Amino acid sequence: MSDTFYITTPIYYVNGTPHIGHAYTTIAADVVAEYMRMTGRPVRFLTGTDEHGQKVLEAAAKRGMTPKAHCDDMVVRWKAMMERLQIRYDRFIRTTDADHESVVTAVLQKLWDADEIYKATYTGWYSTSAERFWTEKDLVDGKCPDTGQPVTEITETNYFFRMGKYGEQLMAHIEANPDCIQPSSRRNEVLGFLRKGLGDLCISRPKSRMSWGIEMPFDPDYVTYVWFDALLNYMTGTGYHPESPAEGWDSWWPASAHLIGKDILTTHAVYWTTMLMAMGQPLPQTIYAHGWWIAGDGQKMSKSLGNTIEVDLLVECFGLDATRYFFLREIAFGADGTFSYEGFLSRYNVDLANDLGNLAHRGLSMTTKWLGGTVPPSSAPTDAEVALQALAASTVQTFDASMKGLQFHKALVAVSDLVGAGNKYVDAQEPWSLNREGKTERLQTVKRHVLELCYLAATLLLPVMPNKAAELLSKLGRTPDDARDSLRALLASGGSSALDGLVEGTAVTVGDPLFPRFREMPEPIAALFAAPEEEAPAEPQLSKRQLKKLKRQKKKAPPAPPERIEYADFAKVALKVGRVLEAEAHPDASKLLVLKVDVGEESPRQIVAGIRARFEPGDLIGRSVVVVANLAPAMLRGVESQGMLLAAGGTEVLDLVSVDAPPGEVVR
RNA sequence: GCCUAGGUAGCUCAGCUGGUUAGAGCACUCGGUUCAUACCCGGGUUGUCGGCGGUUCGAGUCCGCCCCUAGGCACCA
Numbered sequence: 218m219s220d221t222f223y224i225t226t227p228i229y230y231v232n233g234t235p236h237i238g239h240a241y242t243t244i245a246a247d248v249v250a251e252y253m254r255m256t257g258r259p260v261r262f263l264t265g266t267d268e269h270g271q272k273v274l275e276a277a278a279k280r281g282m283t284p285k286a287h288c289d290d291m292v293v294r295w296k297a298m299m300e301r302l303q304i305r306y307d308r309f310i311r312t313t314d315a316d317h318e319s320v321v322t323a324v325l326q327k328l329w330d331a332d333e334i335y336k337a338t339y340t341g342w343y344s345t346s347a348e349r350f351w352t353e354k355d356l357v358d359g360k361c362p363d364t365g366q367p368v369t370e371i372t373e374t375n376y377f378f379r380m381g382k383y384g385e386q387l388m389a390h391i392e393a394n395p396d397c398i399q400p401s402s403r404r405n406e407v408l409g410f411l412r413k414g415l416g417d418l419c420i421s422r423p424k425s426r427m428s429w430g431i432e433m434p435f436d437p438d439y440v441t442y443v444w445f446d447a448l449l450n451y452m453t454g455t456g457y458h459p460e461s462p463a464e465g466w467d468s469w470w471p472a473s474a475h476l477i478g479k480d481i482l483t484t485h486a487v488y489w490t491t492m493l494m495a496m497g498q499p500l501p502q503t504i505y506a507h508g509w510w511i512a513g514d515g516q517k518m519s520k521s522l523g524n525t526i527e528v529d530l531l532v533e534c535f536g537l538d539a540t541r542y543f544f545l546r547e548i549a550f551g552a553d554g555t556f557s558y559e560g561f562l563s564r565y566n567v568d569l570a571n572d573l574g575n576l577a578h579r580g581l582s583m584t585t586k587w588l589g590g591t592v593p594p595s596s597a598p599t600d601a602e603v604a605l606q607a608l609a610a611s612t613v614q615t616f617d618a619s620m621k622g623l624q625f626h627k628a629l630v631a632v633s634d635l636v637g638a639g640n641k642y643v644d645a646q647e648p649w650s651l652n653r654e655g656k657t658e659r660l661q662t663v664k665r666h667v668l669e670l671c672y673l674a675a676t677l678l679l680p681v682m683p684n685k686a687a688e689l690l691s692k693l694g695r696t697p698d699d700a701r702d703s704l705r706a707l708l709a710s711g712g713s714s715a716l717d718g719l720v721e722g723t724a725v726t727v728g729d730p731l732f733p734r735f736r737e738m739p740e741p742i743a744a745l746f747a748a749p750e751e752e753a754p755a756e757p758q759l760s761k762r763q764l765k766k767l768k769r770q771k772k773k774a775p776p777a778p779p780e781r782i783e784y785a786d787f788a789k790v791a792l793k794v795g796r797v798l799e800a801e802a803h804p805d806a807s808k809l810l811v812l813k814v815d816v817g818e819e820s821p822r823q824i825v826a827g828i829r830a831r832f833e834p835g836d837l838i839g840r841s842v843v844v845v846a847n848l849a850p851a852m853l854r855g856v857e858s859q860g861m862l863l864a865a866g867g868t869e870v871l872d873l874v875s876v877d878a879p880p881g882e883v884v885r
Numbered sequence: 886g887c888c889u890a891g892g893u894a895g896c897u898c899a900g901c902u903g904g905u906u907a908g909a910g911c912a913c914u915c916g917g918u919u920c921a922u923a924c925c926c927g928g929g930u931u932g933u934c935g936g937c938g939g940u941u942c943g944a945g946u947c948c949g950c951c952c953c954u955a956g957g958c959a960c961c962a
Contacts (some may be wrong), residue, residue, distance in 0.1 A: 392956080406889080560911095563897095564910095571924060579922090582921065630909090640924095645926080729922095732922080808960055848962065853961080
């Protein structure tokens with residue numbers, strides 16, 4: 218059994234912009250990696266960038282650069298993010314790294330030789346804009362359902378990975394290993410997915426269509442599908458290679474944990490694990506899919522700076538350590554969380570300033586004031602000290618178990634509980650009374666315990682808040698290395714040596730409070746909220762998903778009309794005033810209303826309009842509208858529409874065009 | 886309409902495989918203390934655990950139906 222700990226983040230898409238989601242995953246990985254290092258386990262922590270694929274190719278072309286040069290340029294921002302967050306990765310892998318390309322090539326060849334990959338021809342509708350195939354029935358009016366762009370029918374030959382044959386085996390594995398996909402709700406999700414049946418996976422792209430990728434070793438006309446390429450980074454990161462593996466690579470494999478966002482669960486839990494099965498490699502111990510940060514009500518952000526604003530702004534205002542603490546403490550890893558600046562401020566003030574920071578400060582200042590500023594000796598523990606010692610020991614146990622289970626939230630609550638007990642202890646022992654009454658020995662014992670408790674808290678928090686914890690250690694006359702030694706000793710002793718890590722007689726320093734309290738929201742954040750609506754139209758902070766949706770909506774928006782048309786073109790459109798007589802919901806579509814509109818003809822027109830999001834049927838009856846009267850009728854989800862209504866609003870309908878004129882009147 | 890998550894104190898959320906009077910933090914309030922960053926400690930208030938049925942000796946916890954919210958998918962001439 219290997220004692221090593223190998224943890225990964227997803228490799229991030231190099232074209233993208235680092236945002237809160239990336240920061241979150243990476244901080245979590247960094248914290249657990251650092252904790253494992255502290256406990257003495259050999260650790261490898263891998264992160265990096267995903268650099269192949271169509272969009273990179275296009276972006277590079279737009280800039281007149283080679284794809285690689287473009288990536289070299291883009292990767293800087295990712296490395297900068299890592300630096301800002303003080304991420305202590307062991308390797309930053311890029312899918313364009315030579316060793317990775319070599320691994321991918323060799324793995325493909327091996328799988329090809331083993332008949333795990335086959336060649337097949339099929340016909341489908343390809344959308345260049347969406348980079349994917351659609352079946353006939355997916356298409357909307359013969360166009361790409363995602364982007365609305367034209368599609369072309371392509372008969373194509375590609376290479377397929379025999380993923381389907383591993384479906385049963387994978388289900389059995391997941392059922393036999395409850396921890397292999399976490400949290401458990403995600404595990405059920407994957408099982409549900411597998412029960413529907415697993416097909417084979419297309420893993421190539423013809424170069425004629427897309428050339429930026431790793432060439433298929435057995436066919437120079439193709440490159441590797443980006444996911445197949447990208448997932449293998451986890452193996453490259455160990456030193457694995459089918460032909461020439463680095464010595465000891467298998468001490469790192471299987472990975473202890475792949476941390477991922479819940480959006481890429483299937484690729485990891487299904488594609489990646491079946492790939493490993495085909496490769497004959499053991500499967501990762503845990504794939505942990507965490508949740509998203511959702512913007513709370515009333516959140517605003519700068520429009521131009523995108524989502525990066527959140528993390529950078531938090532770091533700027535509250536410091537990196539507090540930011541790292543907040544992410545891991547505020548919500549359970551795995552669940553979605555609501556983010557608000559007020560919540561952050563409250564968490565900071567309560568946990569860090571009032572409780573932890575203040576405990577340290579009061580402990581240190583009393584020691585300085587009454588005991589000469591050195592770590593005092595302890596003598597004759599009373600029940601209070603015994604109880605504190607027991608709590609300290611159990612805190613270490615809880616913290617360790619929680620960190621191992623990636624339950625950061627629980628680990629940090631345990632520290633908070635310890636700090637709370639420390640504050641309570643001080644109040645109960647009343648060291649100020651002891652000092653007044655000249656009970657020096659007892660005072661020394663109490664102060665020693667308070668300082669020891671701070672030392673333990675700093676020790677446990679070191680992986681989470683490297684700077685602040687080191688600062689606190691320094692105030693106590695200790696170093697991070699001392700803390701690491703202490704932690705190992707604590708774990709070895711089951712926590713019984715807790716509260717015995719300081720050296721009597723060592724000088725302590727009070728200095729400034731560790732976490733200054735914020736009376737009000739820091740200016741740069743407050744400014745976000747104070748900005749006048751007109752000048753900086755506030756946009757809600759968006760989650761990754763919401764952004765995705767927005768992006769798609771933008772793509773779906775009808776293409777801008779030609780800049781200029783002739784009068785003759787306009788004259789082709791017959792616009793008439795209409796009056797809505799009846800309105801009801803479409804029986805089979807939630808966004809559509811079916812209207813009867815009088816346009817001055819013998820019988821009213823039936824018009825189907827996509828305005829349900831804005832109007833209830835009753836809102837419209839009697840309303841005068843403008844109708845495009847000579848539009849060819851169309852069937853909309855089974856109901857005929859004999860015209861359309863003029864409406865204001867781009868992607869979202871804001872209002873209908875109204876006029877004060879009788880039905881049937883021409884609009885020109 | 887379909888698919889996923891959820892709906893527990895004013896707010897943010899814990900409540901694992903069903904078991905004593907349903908919890909925490911924040912907020913609020915009363916009291917204590919004064920070493921400390923107007924901080925800390927103690928007490929207190931608030932809940933038809935979304936609704937209705939069901940299984941059970943017993944359900945926030947399991948089952949069914951329904952309602953609502955957030956995402957995703959379809960539809961938006």
